[in-house]
Amino acid sequence: MSVLAWMRLRLRRPRVTIARWIALTTLSAMLVLLGLKWASNLLVGAWAQPPLMQSGLIERLATVTRMLEAAPVALRPELARAAGDPSYTARWFGQWADAGMPMLDEPEFRDGTPLLRRLLNRPQAQILAYEPADLPEHIAGSGYALMIELSDRSWVLFQAPSRSWGLDGWARTLVVIALMLVSSVGVALLATRYLARPLERFAEGARRFGKDFNAPPIPVVGPHDLRQAILAFNATQAQLKHFLNDRTQMLAAISHDLRAPLTRLRLRAEFIDDPQLQAKLFKDVDEMQAMVNAALEFFRDDARLEQTTAFDLGGLLQTVVDDFKDAGACVVFNNPQRCVYVGRPVGIRRVLVNLIDNALKYAGEAVVELRVRAEQVQIRVLDRGPGIPPALQEQVFAPFFRIEGSRNPQTGGVGLGLPAARAIVLEQGGSVTLRNRREGGLEARVELPMG
Known part of the structure; x- marks a missing residue:
């Protein structure tokens, strides 16, 4: 064995079974879900609670500061109070000491100070920024504070009780929960669909074969063990088709071989001199011929190998009823519909x-x-006849079974009509049942699945 072949054998890709497929799909779904949650957090952080530099607050503070600097000194206190809004307050002081704010070691905040100086067009403007931890106890409730020096050495103090720009806490939480739910449901649906699709194809192929023996084989896709099951099912389907074809050919030969001796037997009965014996023999031959023909028709039923197609069931019922009416029979079709x-x-x-x-x-x-x-x-065929005893309502579907007494045996048939009917309906996924009606008579009910 060459080194390359040995490496291929050792590094052979493992078979993807249903268990591994579920594990990999679940793991992939979890990773995708984590990624979506991370992206949603970023989205909420940028939209529902944007950074200070993107909130527009710095620009508003710079506008108020320029307005106060351009106003007369006597009007500055009143203008400062009027410039405030629910998110912050503004006050003007002639000197820094009048504000009562402490001195900080590092008063400037890194991003806001250059932007404020550029907006104020004063590169050397002194700016002091306070966080809640920087304020003394008697004014700690004021939250955030910002002091900006004007060109005449006076000061304006801006105070915000909390970080109020963007959405509030409850709104942000609801947005995060909604995004997490939407992403979780979407990933769950995709993962479930990815896992269930091969099994759905397998089940659909099995149902199709139940209705149509000539249905094509199921495509061999999916995990390893599911592919093995599909291969086994396709092999069984091919064997059944082969068996049905062999049975049809065999019964065709039996039909020829059985009819010939019966014909010879009837010809020989023509030479019997006793009329009573001849009539009895003719009757037996005719009965045997009828049984052979009915049995061959039952076992070689081409209707079972018929291709499935879409048709109007109501129209088919109406056609059958009309054919009986044309023959003089009393048949009524209630509730005709498409x-x-x-x-x-x-x-x-x-x-x-x-x-x-x-x-x-x-x-x-x-x-x-x-x-x-x-x-x-559901198709119901109702009559007003003698009915069938409940103990025999299932036995009548057995081949060659005929009821004596409750049904007249002279009316014809060899006991293969109902078995053939049930076989045809069962092969289409339906059922045929019989039951006596309360008002007298028999009800034959045929139930066929939709889809």
Whole structure:
């Protein structure tokens, strides 16, 4: 083994499993969330509580100072008091000592002093800045203070009780909380979507195959273990398709092989001299032929391999009912409405024909109803016949099962109509149930999922 191959083997990228994917996605989401919170704090700091140099307060103080310096001395005290606003107060003093402010070792503040001197157009102006800790106890409640010397050696004192520029504390807190919530919800939705998308594709592919055996394979994407599951599912889907194709070919051969002996048996019965024995033999041959044809039609049901398509279910029901009416049957369609459904129209039509035909055989009439809901559609076929005992309402869906007594066995069928109907509906994700009506008769209910 070469050194390069050995290094590739050792440094092989680890498989991305669902557990690692969740861990990496969660970690990435947390890092993104921290970054968004840091950015929101910067935004709030610059907008809701801007620095002193960006608040415009220095410019206002310089304007008041120039105004006082240009005014007569006698008017300065009154002008200074009038120049104040809720965020600060201004007072004029003829001498520095009259203000009662202490002397500081480092009176100037680094950024404000050059800006004030430039705005005042006095490079040598003396400026004293006080923080709450610099003030004596008897005036500590005044908060921040700023003293600016005028050109005639008088002073103007500005005092602010607190850092009031920008939004107040509660407003800033609410802004920070709102930004954190918005960023947290956004990151959570993105992370959840990133994790759930491969699983949603897998589930959608499985549901699609349940409705359509000819559905394409599911794309192999996602973490390693999910890809393995998709590969196994696609392999199973291919095996089922192969099995169905083999069964169809096998049953086609059986159809030919069984019909030929029955035909020969019927021909030989023609030479029997006893009329009663001949009639019985003909009856047995016809019954065997009917059972073979029904069984082959059941097992080789092309409706189950039909492609799914979007169609108007209400229109399909109306067409089936009209066909029965044209044949002279008493069939009523209640609550006709438009319903776009994605499924197999030929198979659903066969189910409806079977259920309506049963109702007509045993009751002479049928009522069809359609109910459309958000998650499913419901088709009801109602009759006024003898009904089915509750203990047998599930057994009638077993192949070749026929009820004796409550239903006339001479009405036809070999017991494969209801099993075929249930198989078609189940393969589309629905259900078929039977139950007796309180006012008499039977209700056959077909429920099909929407979407």
